[in-house]
Amino acid sequence: MRIKWIFISIFLVSCSYSNGLPDIAIISVDQSGTDQNKIEFCSDFDMDKETAQAFFKQAKIITTLEMHSEYSYLPCFVKGKCLRKNISCSWEIRAGGTAYLEFDGKTVAYGCKSCSEQLIGNN
Protein backbone atom coordinates (compact mmCIF):
# COMPACT_ATOMS: atom_id res chain seq x y z
CA MET A 1 0.00 0.00 0.00
CA ARG A 2 2.82 2.37 0.95
CA ILE A 3 4.68 1.56 -2.30
CA LYS A 4 1.48 2.29 -4.25
CA TRP A 5 1.29 5.79 -2.70
CA ILE A 6 4.93 6.41 -3.47
CA PHE A 7 4.26 5.61 -7.14
CA ILE A 8 1.17 7.85 -7.16
CA SER A 9 3.20 10.68 -5.60
CA ILE A 10 5.95 10.31 -8.19
CA PHE A 11 3.32 10.32 -10.95
CA LEU A 12 1.68 13.49 -9.61
CA VAL A 13 5.02 15.27 -9.26
CA SER A 14 6.06 14.31 -12.79
CA CYS A 15 2.68 15.49 -14.15
CA SER A 16 3.00 18.89 -12.51
CA TYR A 17 6.51 19.21 -14.01
CA SER A 18 5.51 18.31 -17.57
CA ASN A 19 8.16 18.95 -20.26
CA GLY A 20 10.72 19.01 -17.44
CA LEU A 21 9.47 22.45 -16.46
CA PRO A 22 8.57 23.50 -12.97
CA ASP A 23 5.21 25.21 -12.61
CA ILE A 24 5.32 28.86 -13.60
CA ALA A 25 2.32 31.01 -12.78
CA ILE A 26 2.14 34.24 -14.75
CA ILE A 27 1.06 37.03 -12.38
CA SER A 28 1.24 40.08 -14.59
CA VAL A 29 2.17 41.51 -17.98
CA ASP A 30 3.97 44.75 -17.20
CA GLN A 31 5.69 46.00 -20.33
CA SER A 32 6.02 45.47 -24.06
CA GLY A 33 8.83 47.12 -25.98
CA THR A 34 11.89 46.94 -28.16
CA ASP A 35 15.59 46.94 -27.33
CA GLN A 36 16.91 48.26 -30.64
CA ASN A 37 14.50 51.15 -31.14
CA LYS A 38 12.59 49.02 -33.67
CA ILE A 39 9.35 50.60 -32.52
CA GLU A 40 7.47 50.26 -35.78
CA PHE A 41 8.48 46.62 -36.33
CA CYS A 42 7.44 45.71 -32.80
CA SER A 43 4.36 47.93 -32.64
CA ASP A 44 1.87 45.05 -32.52
CA PHE A 45 3.85 42.65 -30.36
CA ASP A 46 1.90 42.20 -27.16
CA MET A 47 0.33 39.37 -25.21
CA ASP A 48 -1.97 38.73 -22.29
CA LYS A 49 -1.35 36.61 -19.19
CA GLU A 50 -3.00 33.55 -20.68
CA THR A 51 -0.84 33.65 -23.80
CA ALA A 52 2.32 34.07 -21.73
CA GLN A 53 1.21 31.16 -19.54
CA ALA A 54 0.62 29.00 -22.63
CA PHE A 55 4.06 29.93 -23.97
CA PHE A 56 5.86 28.73 -20.86
CA LYS A 57 3.76 25.58 -20.81
CA GLN A 58 4.99 24.65 -24.29
CA ALA A 59 8.54 26.04 -24.02
CA LYS A 60 11.56 24.04 -22.94
CA ILE A 61 14.70 25.10 -21.13
CA ILE A 62 17.51 25.66 -23.65
CA THR A 63 21.23 26.36 -23.41
CA THR A 64 22.69 29.63 -24.65
CA LEU A 65 24.42 27.56 -27.33
CA GLU A 66 21.01 26.35 -28.57
CA MET A 67 19.67 29.89 -28.34
CA HIS A 68 22.52 31.11 -30.54
CA SER A 69 22.35 28.38 -33.16
CA GLU A 70 18.67 27.52 -33.39
CA TYR A 71 16.60 30.64 -32.67
CA SER A 72 16.23 34.10 -34.14
CA TYR A 73 16.75 37.01 -31.77
CA LEU A 74 14.16 39.68 -32.51
CA PRO A 75 14.06 43.10 -30.84
CA CYS A 76 10.46 42.83 -29.59
CA PHE A 77 9.73 41.70 -26.04
CA VAL A 78 7.00 41.47 -23.44
CA LYS A 79 7.91 41.38 -19.73
CA GLY A 80 6.07 40.58 -16.53
CA LYS A 81 6.07 38.95 -13.14
CA CYS A 82 5.44 35.36 -12.15
CA LEU A 83 5.53 32.83 -9.37
CA ARG A 84 7.65 29.71 -9.50
CA LYS A 85 7.53 27.31 -6.58
CA ASN A 86 5.68 30.13 -4.79
CA ILE A 87 8.68 32.43 -5.09
CA SER A 88 8.38 35.59 -7.17
CA CYS A 89 10.11 35.64 -10.53
CA SER A 90 10.20 37.82 -13.63
CA TRP A 91 9.84 36.74 -17.24
CA GLU A 92 10.55 38.08 -20.70
CA ILE A 93 9.21 36.55 -23.91
CA ARG A 94 10.80 37.62 -27.20
CA ALA A 95 9.28 37.62 -30.67
CA GLY A 96 11.74 35.04 -31.99
CA GLY A 97 10.33 32.32 -29.74
CA THR A 98 12.76 32.64 -26.83
CA ALA A 99 12.25 33.70 -23.25
CA TYR A 100 14.10 34.40 -20.04
CA LEU A 101 12.99 33.61 -16.52
CA GLU A 102 14.77 35.31 -13.62
CA PHE A 103 14.32 33.31 -10.48
CA ASP A 104 16.23 33.10 -7.21
CA GLY A 105 19.17 35.09 -8.61
CA LYS A 106 19.46 32.94 -11.73
CA THR A 107 18.43 33.52 -15.33
CA VAL A 108 17.10 30.57 -17.30
CA ALA A 109 16.62 30.61 -21.08
CA TYR A 110 13.60 29.02 -22.76
CA GLY A 111 12.78 28.29 -26.37
CA CYS A 112 9.59 27.30 -28.14
CA LYS A 113 9.65 26.48 -31.83
CA SER A 114 5.96 25.59 -31.99
CA CYS A 115 4.74 28.81 -30.37
CA SER A 116 4.57 30.87 -33.58
CA GLU A 117 0.83 31.37 -33.44
CA GLN A 118 1.20 32.93 -29.98
CA LEU A 119 3.75 35.41 -31.27
CA ILE A 120 1.36 36.93 -33.76
CA GLY A 121 0.70 40.64 -33.70
CA ASN A 122 -2.59 41.86 -32.30
CA ASN A 123 -3.55 43.89 -35.37
Add this chain to the structure above:
Amino acid sequence: MSKLVNGILVSEKITPKIFINIEKGRLIKINAIIIHQTGAATAKHTFNSYEKGGNGAHFLVDKEGVIYQTAHLTKKTHHIGKIKSKCFESGHCSKEELKKATDILYEKGKSYPSRILNLHKSEKKKNYPVRYPTNDDSVGIEIVGAFNKAIKKYEAVSKIQNDSLKWLIDQLHCHYAVTELNIYRHPEISYKQASEASSAAW
Protein backbone atom coordinates in the same frame (compact mmCIF):
# COMPACT_ATOMS: atom_id res chain seq x y z
CA MET B 1 51.14 29.46 -45.01
CA SER B 2 48.49 26.78 -45.46
CA LYS B 3 47.60 24.37 -48.25
CA LEU B 4 44.08 23.54 -49.33
CA VAL B 5 43.67 19.80 -49.87
CA ASN B 6 40.21 18.37 -50.61
CA GLY B 7 38.45 21.01 -48.55
CA ILE B 8 40.87 20.77 -45.63
CA LEU B 9 43.06 23.74 -44.76
CA VAL B 10 46.37 22.08 -43.97
CA SER B 11 48.71 23.87 -41.57
CA GLU B 12 50.40 23.11 -38.29
CA LYS B 13 48.25 25.92 -36.83
CA ILE B 14 45.00 24.12 -37.64
CA THR B 15 43.72 20.99 -35.91
CA PRO B 16 41.42 18.98 -38.16
CA LYS B 17 38.35 17.80 -36.23
CA ILE B 18 35.70 17.16 -38.84
CA PHE B 19 32.11 16.47 -37.78
CA ILE B 20 30.35 14.93 -40.76
CA ASN B 21 27.03 15.30 -38.92
CA ILE B 22 27.06 19.09 -39.45
CA GLU B 23 27.95 18.89 -43.17
CA LYS B 24 24.91 19.52 -45.40
CA GLY B 25 25.74 18.94 -49.04
CA ARG B 26 28.21 20.51 -51.48
CA LEU B 27 29.45 24.07 -51.06
CA ILE B 28 30.16 25.14 -54.60
CA LYS B 29 30.99 28.83 -54.24
CA ILE B 30 32.38 30.78 -51.30
CA ASN B 31 31.39 34.44 -51.42
CA ALA B 32 31.72 35.43 -47.78
CA ILE B 33 33.01 34.64 -44.31
CA ILE B 34 30.74 34.92 -41.27
CA ILE B 35 32.14 35.44 -37.76
CA HIS B 36 30.18 33.91 -34.89
CA GLN B 37 30.46 33.38 -31.15
CA THR B 38 29.34 30.04 -29.78
CA GLY B 39 27.31 31.10 -26.73
CA ALA B 40 29.08 28.45 -24.68
CA ALA B 41 32.07 28.74 -22.35
CA THR B 42 34.18 25.91 -23.78
CA ALA B 43 34.90 24.28 -27.14
CA LYS B 44 33.74 20.98 -25.65
CA HIS B 45 30.16 22.24 -25.35
CA THR B 46 30.12 23.02 -29.08
CA PHE B 47 31.85 19.76 -30.06
CA ASN B 48 29.27 17.81 -28.05
CA SER B 49 26.53 19.62 -29.97
CA TYR B 50 28.27 18.95 -33.31
CA GLU B 51 28.43 15.22 -32.48
CA LYS B 52 24.64 15.20 -32.49
CA GLY B 53 24.48 16.99 -35.87
CA GLY B 54 22.34 19.99 -36.65
CA ASN B 55 23.81 23.44 -36.95
CA GLY B 56 27.53 24.24 -37.01
CA ALA B 57 30.33 26.15 -38.72
CA HIS B 58 33.51 25.28 -40.64
CA PHE B 59 36.05 26.48 -38.07
CA LEU B 60 36.18 27.01 -34.34
CA VAL B 61 38.69 29.15 -32.44
CA ASP B 62 38.90 27.98 -28.82
CA LYS B 63 39.71 29.99 -25.69
CA GLU B 64 43.44 29.36 -26.11
CA GLY B 65 43.38 30.49 -29.74
CA VAL B 66 43.65 26.95 -31.12
CA ILE B 67 41.96 26.72 -34.52
CA TYR B 68 39.91 23.61 -35.29
CA GLN B 69 38.51 22.84 -38.72
CA THR B 70 35.14 21.23 -38.04
CA ALA B 71 33.73 20.89 -41.59
CA HIS B 72 35.20 20.57 -45.08
CA LEU B 73 35.30 23.79 -47.09
CA THR B 74 33.65 21.82 -49.89
CA LYS B 75 30.56 21.23 -47.69
CA LYS B 76 27.79 23.55 -46.58
CA THR B 77 26.96 23.92 -42.91
CA HIS B 78 23.97 25.58 -41.28
CA HIS B 79 25.57 28.47 -39.46
CA ILE B 80 23.58 31.55 -40.46
CA GLY B 81 19.85 31.08 -39.93
CA LYS B 82 17.38 33.37 -41.66
CA ILE B 83 19.01 36.27 -43.48
CA LYS B 84 17.92 39.88 -43.17
CA SER B 85 17.07 41.96 -46.21
CA LYS B 86 20.19 43.81 -47.35
CA CYS B 87 17.93 46.26 -49.17
CA PHE B 88 15.91 46.99 -46.02
CA GLU B 89 18.96 47.22 -43.72
CA SER B 90 21.14 49.35 -46.00
CA GLY B 91 18.50 51.28 -47.94
CA HIS B 92 20.65 50.86 -51.04
CA CYS B 93 18.02 49.57 -53.44
CA SER B 94 15.08 50.69 -55.54
CA LYS B 95 11.89 52.01 -53.96
CA GLU B 96 10.06 48.97 -55.28
CA GLU B 97 12.50 46.54 -53.69
CA LEU B 98 12.37 48.42 -50.39
CA LYS B 99 8.56 48.40 -50.42
CA LYS B 100 8.49 44.68 -51.12
CA ALA B 101 10.82 43.91 -48.19
CA THR B 102 8.96 46.31 -45.88
CA ASP B 103 5.59 44.81 -46.76
CA ILE B 104 6.83 41.31 -45.88
CA LEU B 105 8.52 42.40 -42.67
CA TYR B 106 5.54 44.40 -41.38
CA GLU B 107 2.76 42.14 -42.64
CA LYS B 108 -0.18 42.39 -40.27
CA GLY B 109 -1.78 39.24 -38.92
CA LYS B 110 1.36 37.15 -39.45
CA SER B 111 3.51 35.91 -36.61
CA TYR B 112 6.96 37.44 -36.22
CA PRO B 113 8.78 34.16 -36.99
CA SER B 114 6.74 33.72 -40.18
CA ARG B 115 7.43 37.30 -41.33
CA ILE B 116 11.19 36.86 -41.12
CA LEU B 117 10.92 33.42 -42.71
CA ASN B 118 9.03 34.92 -45.67
CA LEU B 119 11.58 37.71 -46.00
CA HIS B 120 14.40 35.13 -45.89
CA LYS B 121 12.74 33.13 -48.70
CA SER B 122 12.31 36.28 -50.77
CA GLU B 123 15.95 37.30 -50.24
CA LYS B 124 17.29 33.86 -51.15
CA LYS B 125 15.99 34.30 -54.68
CA LYS B 126 18.47 37.16 -55.19
CA ASN B 127 22.13 36.75 -56.12
CA TYR B 128 25.04 37.71 -53.90
CA PRO B 129 25.99 40.54 -53.27
CA VAL B 130 22.49 41.98 -53.83
CA ARG B 131 21.48 39.88 -50.82
CA TYR B 132 23.43 38.91 -47.70
CA PRO B 133 25.37 35.62 -47.79
CA THR B 134 23.58 32.39 -46.91
CA ASN B 135 24.69 28.91 -45.89
CA ASP B 136 24.90 28.13 -49.61
CA ASP B 137 27.79 30.49 -50.30
CA SER B 138 29.69 31.21 -47.10
CA VAL B 139 32.17 29.87 -44.57
CA GLY B 140 31.44 30.14 -40.85
CA ILE B 141 34.01 30.72 -38.12
CA GLU B 142 32.92 30.18 -34.52
CA ILE B 143 34.82 31.82 -31.67
CA VAL B 144 34.29 30.20 -28.29
CA GLY B 145 32.56 32.71 -26.04
CA ALA B 146 29.86 32.48 -23.41
CA PHE B 147 26.64 34.46 -23.43
CA ASN B 148 25.77 36.03 -20.09
CA LYS B 149 22.01 35.63 -19.69
CA ALA B 150 21.78 38.10 -16.81
CA ILE B 151 23.23 41.03 -18.77
CA LYS B 152 22.38 39.56 -22.18
CA LYS B 153 25.87 40.00 -23.61
CA TYR B 154 28.54 37.80 -25.15
CA GLU B 155 31.90 37.83 -23.45
CA ALA B 156 34.68 39.77 -25.15
CA VAL B 157 36.85 38.01 -27.71
CA SER B 158 40.38 37.80 -26.30
CA LYS B 159 43.54 39.02 -28.04
CA ILE B 160 44.80 35.48 -28.53
CA GLN B 161 41.49 34.52 -30.18
CA ASN B 162 41.54 37.61 -32.41
CA ASP B 163 45.15 36.86 -33.43
CA SER B 164 44.08 33.37 -34.52
CA LEU B 165 40.99 34.73 -36.26
CA LYS B 166 43.09 37.21 -38.22
CA TRP B 167 45.56 34.51 -39.26
CA LEU B 168 42.74 32.19 -40.36
CA ILE B 169 41.02 34.92 -42.39
CA ASP B 170 44.36 35.74 -44.06
CA GLN B 171 44.69 32.08 -45.06
CA LEU B 172 41.15 32.01 -46.46
CA HIS B 173 41.99 35.20 -48.41
CA CYS B 174 44.86 33.30 -50.03
CA HIS B 175 42.66 30.46 -51.23
CA TYR B 176 39.37 32.19 -52.04
CA ALA B 177 38.46 35.50 -53.64
CA VAL B 178 36.83 36.83 -50.48
CA THR B 179 37.70 40.44 -49.79
CA GLU B 180 37.34 42.46 -46.59
CA LEU B 181 33.93 43.70 -47.74
CA ASN B 182 32.65 40.14 -47.69
CA ILE B 183 33.38 39.40 -44.04
CA TYR B 184 30.41 39.86 -41.71
CA ARG B 185 29.63 39.53 -38.04
CA HIS B 186 26.67 37.18 -37.63
CA PRO B 187 24.18 39.81 -36.32
CA GLU B 188 24.82 42.03 -39.36
CA ILE B 189 23.17 39.54 -41.68
CA SER B 190 20.83 37.48 -39.49
CA TYR B 191 18.52 37.98 -36.50
CA LYS B 192 20.98 37.45 -33.68
CA GLN B 193 21.97 39.11 -30.41
CA ALA B 194 23.81 42.32 -31.29
CA SER B 195 26.84 41.66 -29.08
CA GLU B 196 27.71 38.36 -30.82
CA ALA B 197 31.24 38.71 -32.25
CA SER B 198 31.06 42.49 -31.72
CA SER B 199 34.57 42.44 -30.20
CA ALA B 200 36.02 40.21 -32.91
CA ALA B 201 38.77 41.97 -34.85
CA TRP B 202 40.78 40.88 -37.86
